Amino acid sequence: MKLLRVAVLFCFLTSLAVSQLKIETEKYTLPNGLQVILHEDRSVPLVSVNVWYHVGSGREKVGKTGFAHLFEHMMFQGSQNVGDDKHFEMVQEAGGDLNGSTTSDRTNYYETIPSQFLEMALWLESDRMGFLLPAMTQEKLDNQRDVVKNERRQRYENQPYGRAFERIFALAYKAEHPYNWATIGSMEDLSAASMEDVKEFFQFYYAPNNASLVVAGDFNKKQTKEWIEKYFGSLPKGKEVSKPTTNQPTLENDVRDSMEDRVQLPRLYMVWHSTPLSGKDDAALDILANVIAGGKNSRLYKTLVYEKQIAQDVSAFQYSRELAGLFFVTVTAKPGVTLSELEKIVNEEIQKIQNEGITKRELERAKNSISTSFIYALQSIDEKADRINNYNIFWNDPNYINKDNERYTKVEAKNVQNVAKEYLTKGKVIFSVVPMEKKN
Amino acid sequence: MKKIIICCILIMSATLYSQIDRTKKPEPQATPKLQLPKIQRATLSNGLSLMLVEHHELPVVYAQLVFQTGAAKEEKSGTANLTAQMLKEGTSKRTSLQIADDIEFIGAEISIGSNYDATFASLLTVKEHLNSALEIYSDILLHPTFPEKEWERVKKTHLTGLLQQKDNPRTVANNVYSQSLYGANHPYGRPAEGTETSVNNISLADLQTFYHSNYKPNNATLIIVGDITVKEIVPLWEKYFAQWKKEKVTQPTFSTTPTISSTSIYLIDKPQAAQSEIRIGHIGVARNNEDYFPLVVMNNILGGQFTSRINLNLREAKGYTYGSRSGFSMRKMAGPFTASAAVKTDVTDSSVIEFMKELNAIRNADVTEKELSLAKNSMVRSQPQDFETPQQIAGQLTNLVLYNLPDDYFNTSVQKIEQVTMADVRRVAEKYLNPKAMNIVIVGDKEKIQSGLEKLGYGKVNLLDTEGNSN
Numbered sequence: 001m002k003l004l005r006v007a008v009l010f011c012f013l014t015s016l017a018v019s020q021l022k023i024e025t026e027k028y029t030l031p032n033g034l035q036v037i038l039h040e041d042r043s044v045p046l047v048s049v050n051v052w053y054h055v056g057s058g059r060e061k062v063g064k065t066g067f068a069h070l071f072e073h074m075m076f077q078g079s080q081n082v083g084d085d086k087h088f089e090m091v092q093e094a095g096g097d098l099n100g101s102t103t104s105d106r107t108n109y110y111e112t113i114p115s116q117f118l119e120m121a122l123w124l125e126s127d128r129m130g131f132l133l134p135a136m137t138q139e140k141l142d143n144q145r146d147v148v149k150n151e152r153r154q155r156y157e158n159q160p161y162g163r164a165f166e167r168i169f170a171l172a173y174k175a176e177h178p179y180n181w182a183t184i185g186s187m188e189d190l191s192a193a194s195m196e197d198v199k200e201f202f203q204f205y206y207a208p209n210n211a212s213l214v215v216a217g218d219f220n221k222k223q224t225k226e227w228i229e230k231y232f233g234s235l236p237k238g239k240e241v242s243k244p245t246t247n248q249p250t251l252e253n254d255v256r257d258s259m260e261d262r263v264q265l266p267r268l269y270m271v272w273h274s275t276p277l278s279g280k281d282d283a284a285l286d287i288l289a290n291v292i293a294g295g296k297n298s299r300l301y302k303t304l305v306y307e308k309q310i311a312q313d314v315s316a317f318q319y320s321r322e323l324a325g326l327f328f329v330t331v332t333a334k335p336g337v338t339l340s341e342l343e344k345i346v347n348e349e350i351q352k353i354q355n356e357g358i359t360k361r362e363l364e365r366a367k368n369s370i371s372t373s374f375i376y377a378l379q380s381i382d383e384k385a386d387r388i389n390n391y392n393i394f395w396n397d398p399n400y401i402n403k404d405n406e407r408y409t410k411v412e413a414k415n416v417q418n419v420a421k422e423y424l425t426k427g428k429v430i431f432s433v434v435p436m437e438k439k440n
Numbered sequence: 441m442k443k444i445i446i447c448c449i450l451i452m453s454a455t456l457y458s459q460i461d462r463t464k465k466p467e468p469q470a471t472p473k474l475q476l477p478k479i480q481r482a483t484l485s486n487g488l489s490l491m492l493v494e495h496h497e498l499p500v501v502y503a504q505l506v507f508q509t510g511a512a513k514e515e516k517s518g519t520a521n522l523t524a525q526m527l528k529e530g531t532s533k534r535t536s537l538q539i540a541d542d543i544e545f546i547g548a549e550i551s552i553g554s555n556y557d558a559t560f561a562s563l564l565t566v567k568e569h570l571n572s573a574l575e576i577y578s579d580i581l582l583h584p585t586f587p588e589k590e591w592e593r594v595k596k597t598h599l600t601g602l603l604q605q606k607d608n609p610r611t612v613a614n615n616v617y618s619q620s621l622y623g624a625n626h627p628y629g630r631p632a633e634g635t636e637t638s639v640n641n642i643s644l645a646d647l648q649t650f651y652h653s654n655y656k657p658n659n660a661t662l663i664i665v666g667d668i669t670v671k672e673i674v675p676l677w678e679k680y681f682a683q684w685k686k687e688k689v690t691q692p693t694f695s696t697t698p699t700i701s702s703t704s705i706y707l708i709d710k711p712q713a714a715q716s717e718i719r720i721g722h723i724g725v726a727r728n729n730e731d732y733f734p735l736v737v738m739n740n741i742l743g744g745q746f747t748s749r750i751n752l753n754l755r756e757a758k759g760y761t762y763g764s765r766s767g768f769s770m771r772k773m774a775g776p777f778t779a780s781a782a783v784k785t786d787v788t789d790s791s792v793i794e795f796m797k798e799l800n801a802i803r804n805a806d807v808t809e810k811e812l813s814l815a816k817n818s819m820v821r822s823q824p825q826d827f828e829t830p831q832q833i834a835g836q837l838t839n840l841v842l843y844n845l846p847d848d849y850f851n852t853s854v855q856k857i858e859q860v861t862m863a864d865v866r867r868v869a870e871k872y873l874n875p876k877a878m879n880i881v882i883v884g885d886k887e888k889i890q891s892g893l894e895k896l897g898y899g900k901v902n903l904l905d906t907e908g909n910s911n
Contacts, residue, residue: 094817095819114822117468153784154762262712265604306593378498379830
């Protein structure tokens with residue numbers, strides 16, 4: 001009885017911590033369509049400038065895969081008034097950090113710098129938003145093409161299991177679906193990228209009306225608004241970029257495939273079509289993933305890794321993107337264990353959830369883990385800026401950062417059982433990576 | 441017709457743009473004063489010293505116990521690491537699964553681990569749960585039972601993990617490189633996770649001995665950063681750690697290291713590898729080296745950041761790699777200096793040439809005024825980034841604790857960086873880098889790269905297996 005009361009108290013307190021969280025944002029839109037969001041946080045003399053362009057590999061055409069990411073590299077090569085290789089140098093000389101990244105749905109760029117350099121950071125971002133092309137050369141493109149090919153070698157080809165995801169995407173999505181290929185693209189398509197592609201892509205997707213600028217941290221609001229107007233206000237509006245529409249496929253039947261890799265242990269991937277980010281079941285699926293493989297007491301970890309000791313590791317996650325989602329369960333076999341043995345137990349454990357549901361404790365543990373890791377992530381200003389942009393682009397509401405946790409608190413045990421029944425009973429991709437010459 | 445319209449638009453926008461001058465980089469505003477964290481100190485009843493920094497931005501508390509001994513003290517490599525893992529596998533009142541359940545249920549994170557010089561036990565929690573979190577944390581640290589059944593599982597999983605590391609060329613390169621510099625008898629020459637042989641030799645009794653002779657309050661410092669005050673934490677801590685008693689703790693001794701007389705190449709074959717992992721260097725310096733500041737400035741120019749010479753050359757000029765760098769791993773004793781990259785297979789020999797060119801160039805000529813000011817400005821101005829989150833602040837305090845730095849260290853470091861001259865950079869490059877006596881360790885496709893490497897003038901390529909043994 002006492003235990004139960006403590007448990008109830010715990011979940012009440014955790015949701016209290018998150019509900020007390022109030023991240024104040026101010027959003028406005030410039031006449032050229034650039035969305036601007038300001039968030040003050042004066043705790044350290046640092047400011048994060050974070051720009052999202054609403055374009056990623058999901059906008060690429062067949063034959064041009066990997067281009068959105070290659071283009072991201074070009075954005076660091078200097079613009080008309082910044083000079084070759086000067087973008088990095090200026091931010092580093094200011095004592096700042098910078099980077100960019102590309103997903104299937106968006107490309108982001110940020111610099112976190114001492115606050116006295118805010119005007120410089122806005123100037124840098126506006127110069128490449130407006131004046132990248134005058135500084136573009138074939139030589140720069142060729143060099144970054146080599147760098148990106150090396151990135152592909154380092155992170156995919158020379159990485160154990162590194163090519164599994166692109167194979168799974170190709171099995172799960174038909175050739176014409178924009179999630180059919182991985183963001184890194186293929187070597188052939190990277191080779192084919194031309195200066196003409198760079199120009200076209202920039203002019204269409206890198207216009208202010210397809211971008212969102214977050215300034216978060218230690219700054220003076222009035223002064224910052226003037227600078228934003230000064231540097232971004234005069235950039236011309238581009239063509240209207242249509243919002244992508246969700247495109248959630250399903251599989252009629254299971255699809256099986258496997259590949260060989262230079263690995264010691266075979267690994268099994270079981271992948272179901274689920275829901276996009278905006279799907280009503282996205283939060284319940286996140287909780288289901290936690291119940292299946294998040295932590296020692298989760299269903300699969302406990303059975304396969306802890307008790308039977310036939311798996312080296314397990315993981316599960318709801319990989320929800322803007323257009324569509326996939327629910328992944330991944331298991332790596334212990335030496336001498338076959339993947340079919342693992343697959344059978346994964347199926348049994350999932351059926352148990354479908355038939356009997358989950359416990360209250362499993363539900364609360366998942367919710368508490370999710371809400372506290374959300375708070376921990378907000379400790380750094382660049383993470384906070386990036387999340388504000390995430391909510392602005394995908395939810396059209398930067399203030400959703402204060403509400404997102406509600407999606408999780410509302411989930412009941414019944415909902416988790418229902419999504420397991422609804423999504424994990426349909427056709428799936430069953431993919432295996434096996435050690436060379438041991439294909440099974 | 442269409443063309444004309446486009447021209448008009450271009451002219452119009454050109455007029456618009458000309459209203460502001462974009463050609464000049466905006467000047468910075470006045471530098472705001474960085475409020476360095478105020479370190480408060482206290483001594484707890486069992487002699488444990490506490491350092492606390494208040495940080496009230498979010499309702500979060502981060503606690504870290506820093507023990508002054510780590511893997512450098514173990515006889516069988518992997519002992520410190522496995523001891524840390526076993527603490528969460530059972531206490532006098534909780535089973536392995538209960539420990540995990542209780543921690544996850546309040547959304548706390550507890551991690552325990554060792555590097556060569558130290559052992560760290562950290563706790564991250566939201567403030568509401570501090571009381572419960574400290575109770576679990578103290579239970580793990582003070583009352584571990586090292587259950588036989590859990591040990592069998594942990595050991596098996598750890599050994600399988602070591603087997604999997606053979607797949608990863610980066611890990612293989614790092615381990616073989618360290619062993620080539622220090623030899624397998626020196627603790628820095630052995631992987632802190634252990635090897636298949638060493639882990640098979642470790643018994644549960646070894647772990648218990650390591651625990652009982654190192655996890656003591658007089659061997660530790662407690663660092664707390666977060667939404668909390670000294671007045672709040674001391675009674676809570678005393679409540680949960682009352683039974684923790686002092687005991688004598690010995691410090692590790694280090695055997696001598698082999699000397700490198702000339703630069704040679706060691707190759708570990710990975711057939712059909714898409715890239716070659718390269719490590720170049722020799723034993724570097726300890727953290728308490730008198731030339732610490734000139735050394736970090738020198739390395740910053742050489743390979744310490746994106747715009748450093750090594751990366752601008754190998755990545756941005758040549759396109760050989762996704763990224764290349766150099767660094768001194770400064771520990772209680774001299775750790776390695778390493779220049780490293782993963783490069784495309786067919787430019788493996790060319791990459792070694794470029795690395796050696798840069799390692800020589802920084803000794804043979806002064807760096808430019810511009811390079812020096814870029815490095816110094818970058819280091820001085822990035823100071824606020826080191827003190828943003830509770831974990832970062834605790835990380836800074838950990839350096840004070842492990843390397844005996846004074847509490848005012850952060851107040852004086854800016855000045856010390858600013859004082860570094862061009863002559864200092866040249867002097868430390870000459871003194872601490874010796875391209876004539878470096879080990880070059882490469883994991884890659886032997887068939888495609890060996891002959892090119894043999895033409896570089898470093899003699900015959902020495903072939904090693906993934907454990908670093910000659911074959």
